[in-house]
Structures are given as structure tokens and as C-alpha cells.
Amino acid sequence: MSSNILVSVAWPYANSLIHVGNITGSYLPADIFARFHRLRGNKVLMVSGSDSHGTPVTVRADADGTSPLEVYTQFHKGFLELFQKLGLTYDLFTSTHTENHFKVSQSIFLALEKNGYLYTDRQQQWYSPSQKRFLPDRYIEGTCYICGYTSARGDQCDQCGNLLDATELIDPRSKIDGSTPELKETEHYYLDYGKLQLDIVEFLRQREDYWRPNVVRQSLGQILADELHERAITRDLDWGIPVPIEGWKDKRLYVWFEAVIGYLSASIEWSKINDQPEAWHDWWYNAAARSYYFIGKDNIPFHAVFWPGQLIGAGDWFSKIFEEREGSSLVLPFDVPANEFMNLESQKISGSRNWAVWGLDFLSRYDPDALRYYLTANMPESRDTDWDWGDFLNRNNNELVATWGNLANRVLSFADKHWDGKVPTPGDLRPADREIIDTVESGFQTVADHIDAVQLRSGLIETMRLAAEVNKYLNHSAPWFEIKSDKSAAGTTIFTALKAIDSLNVLFSPFLPFSSERLHAYLGYDSPLFGEQYFETIVDNLGEHEVLRYRPGKASGHWEPSQLSSGQALRGPKPLFRKLDDSIVESERSRLGVPEGFQE
Ligand SMILES: [Zn+2]
Secondary structure (H helix, E strand, O other): OOOEEEEEEOOOEOOOOOEHHHHHHHHHHHHHHHHHHHHOOOEEEEEEEEEOOOHHHHHHHHHHOOOHHHHHHHHHHHHHHHHHHOOOOOOEEEEOOOHHHHHHHHHHHHHHHHOOOEEEEEEEEEEEOOOOEEOOHHHEEEEOOOOOOOOEEOOEOOOOOOEOOHHHOEEEEEOOOOOOOEEEEEEEEEEOHHHHHHHHHHHHHOOOOOOOHHHHHHHHHHHHHOOOOOEEOEEOOOOOOEOOOOOOOOOEEOHHHHHOOHHHHHHHHHHHHOOOOOOOHHHHOOOOOEEEEEOEHHHHHHHHHHHHHHHHHHOOHHHHHHHOOOOOOOOOOOEOOOEOOEEEOOEOOEOOOOEOOEHHHHHOOOOHHHHHHHHHHOOOOOOOEEEOHHHHHHHHHHHHHHHHHHHHHHHHHHHHHHOOOEOOOOOOOOHHHHHHHHHHHOHHHHHHHHHHOOOHHHHHHHHHHHHHHHHHHHHHHOHHHHHHHOHHHHHHHHHHHHHHHHHHHHHHOOOOHHHHHHHHHHOOOOOOOOOEEEEEEEEEOOEEEEEEEEEOOOOOOOOOOOOOOOOOEOOOOOOOOOOOOOOHHHHHHHHOOOOOOOOO
């Protein structure tokens, strides 16, 4: 029986480039999970997009003398290119700057209002008389009232690290023009999380047995230690989604509030552009559907507490407002498998110091499967991990190339040479042949259990262990000796090894889709394991936006043991992976921490 699986992936913020820590934190695990479930025959919907609003984008636009739209568009383009090159099979990777997302977010806002979870309140905020606008905290600089540091940011002091109340800064200045702002009263909408607390606690209690301990600690644990408070959901900004209330059109929805709504709006956009406008109901109004949120640990409260609160609070009013139909409640997250952080050469990754391995830059020198392999083998699922260039080299050469790539290559080459490029016809299988086939085929259960529980690292390690078993079998059977005295026995060995390799290839395929697709073709299959990614331009009343999509096409992969038959014509094998030279370790390390533009 097939299940409906929603794969919700963190929305990258459209004001910075993506590094390997981001990739292993959320984007790659989501893709492995989605590919696996597609192979199993489940109905998968994988969505995300660029988080395009908020002050970091406007601050950057002001600094660069450009517009927020240009900043967001430029970073969005880079995300599309990277995700396509990495093989991330988003059914839709869109953005929050779309007419559809505006409407869905405003409908959630109105549903919360209908259900009585919103209220307005007045507060003091810095206002720039010279620019005639309110200044968000990030636009203010002044002297820290805790430590006396003279260049403290409005929201946080970089010297003492304390979060600050911007209105209490001493000697405040506008970061835009240096002028002195004044305090002025403004009014905002608040979401009353106190009213939702019982429901959110109940939601978390139902999941604490199977959620990762860190996620439970940062959600249920936090609420029990310190109850939930109201949160402002509007801001005085001109970039973003207008508040859908008469007299409030000059204010915008707060980005933390609307960005998470993207999981829902992207599902709806995907349905629309597929001309099946209600298809999203199968994931969002279907209590049996399972939704997974792949995020980094810095995002846990937003996905495990605030977003479920928004969904609970909207209740069935969302469908009445958005599509004028009696609906049911929206499906709450089934799991939020947040990852910890990846460090780099034992230091925290830092974009501003260029202490990072950037996704697109990496792919200009190495293959995507080498990256996917290392990031999965080293995935920070239960604790922080470290990207170490020496470790990357060793794992690439000793595991990916030596244990898996060479295994496939030497068996295919041997069949090519001695059986005229065809799968040999076996004699009766001997106990050792049957045993290795059983061993590898047991992986369809054990590896599946790991991936289904979002233990991707264990799933990959188990698959590599099975590949090592096939190497042992081959070394023990030694077909290169067998063939000198008994070609039929050697044929049985090669048949068995090819069958095992074919099964292993399916087990590896969610992790290593590029090399798996090639090996699948070398094994003589005509249709691919997976479908294809493609770009599309969507036009709406806000303009146009480019999206990355996935279609199954001729995909024929199934999560099941090899059905390889004797006589099948193989295709000339080529090595699956590149062995890397030891010298890359020093050359890559020398790039770290060097400001951009100063590299050779
Ligand atoms: Zn300070």
C-alpha cells in the first residue's frame, strides 16, 4: 500500500551563498529520503523555495545600492543552479515572492484572526525623520547598554553577545545615513501563542517517543521550562507580504511567520502548475499522510512549535477562506528530523571569514556523488561533525572508489572480456553464491528501516558494508583463477556478483544517484532509475519567477532485488568515481579563510 509523504525542505535565505554545512544540514537528507520513498512506490511531494523577504535582504540591497528584488533574484538563481547540479529532486523549488504565496500566507493570517488567536498592540520603535520610515532593529547601531561597546547592533551586541532591546540603545544611529532616529509609536499584530500552548504541548507529547532527543528538548522541553509567549507577526517594512487588513496595507507580515507557510503554498503552487488544483489535498487534508521537515537545529522552534501552532490556530478556517470550501484541519508535522551542525577543519563555518566550502565552488572541481557520499557518511544527525579535507580524500579513495566503484568496474570488465559483454548463464548456484545474494538482498529491509527512520548515515554505512561482503565473496571465489580450469564455474560467480552489484546499486541510488544511473545503464537497462530535473518560468501578477522541478518521466527504479537475467547485454564499463590526488588536501586547506577575490 502506498503512502503519501510530504518532504518539506528548509527554505534557504536569499542573502547568502550555500555551503556544505547547509547541504548536509537539510537539503541532501531530504533528497535521499524523497528518492528512497519514490523507489518504494510512495507518493512523494518534495517542496521548498527561496526565503526572499525580511530585513537581511533589504539591508544587503541598501548596502549594494540595489533593490531587494534584485538581491533575492540573484541568490535564487544560484540556488537553482546548485540544486540542479547536486541532483536535488524538488517537485517544486519556488520562492516566497509569488502571488500564490502571498495569498496563502494572507489566508493563514485571516484564519488565525477568525479563530481569535490574533490581537493588536502598540509599541515604541525607532523612526527615521530623514527617511520618513520606521527602522527595523538591524538598521540601528548604538552603544550597548550592557557592556558599553559603541558599535552594537540593534538586536544584538557583537562584543558581549547579549540580545538587546533596540529601544534602549544609547546614542542610536541609523545604519543607512547615520542620522539620529527618534522613538515613535507603532501598532502591530501579535499571535497569542499562550492560547495555543495546550494544543502544542499535546501535539509534541504524541511525538516525543520517536523524535530526535535534541528536537524534543528544544520544543517540548523549552515550553515546559518557560511557557509560550505572544510573537509579533507584522513589521514596518515595505518589502514583503502586505497585511490583509484595511488600514494596514503599509505593513508587512513578519518573515518568520510567512516563510514557514511556504511548505503549504509551494504544495499548492505545484498543484496549480500541474493543472490538478486540488492535488495538494492528498498531503495536507489527509490524516494518513506523513510530513517530514528537513531543517538545521537553529530552526527547530520555528518548525516544531511555531509552525504547528499556526496550523492548529488556522484550523478549518483556512480552507473556507482560501478556497471557499468546507475543509478539514491541515496535517501537522509527522517528524522534524533536524540535523546538528557541520564544522570545517575543527572551526565553525563562517561565511564572512570565508571559512567555508561553498557548494557551487566545490562542484566546479569535484563530482556531485563524491560530495553526497562524504556529506552522508559524515552527516550530523545526532551530534556536530567536522568536514576535514584529509578525511574527505580518504573516504573518497578508500570507500567510494576502492570498495564500491572498483567492485562494479572489475566485474563488468571481466564479463565484458570473457562473455562477450553479456551476463553469463550460471550453473546451479553453490551455497556461497546463494549466501552472498541473500546477504545483499537483506539490505532491502535493513537499509530501508534506517532510511525510513531518517538514519541516513547508518543506511549508507550498512550499504557499504554489504559492498565489502561482495568484495570478500569475489576474492574468495576468485573467478580469474576459476576461468582457467572451469569457465562455467567462473560464469556462475560472475553472474552472482553482477546480480549482487545490481541490487547494491539500487540500495546506493538514493545516496549516489548520478553514478547509480550510469551503472544501471552499464548493466544493460534501457530506462533510468529516476526521473529528471528541469527548470520552468512561472508568470503571475508579481512578475515571473524561475523554478526547479522534477518529473518521473521514464523512471523505472524499484526498491527490490535484482531481476538481472543471463544473456542481458552489458554496456562498456567506465570507472564510476574519480580517485583523487593527495595534493588536494593542501591546496584546499590553503583556500580557507582567504577573502574572496584574493584566490589564485
Ligand atoms: Zn554589549
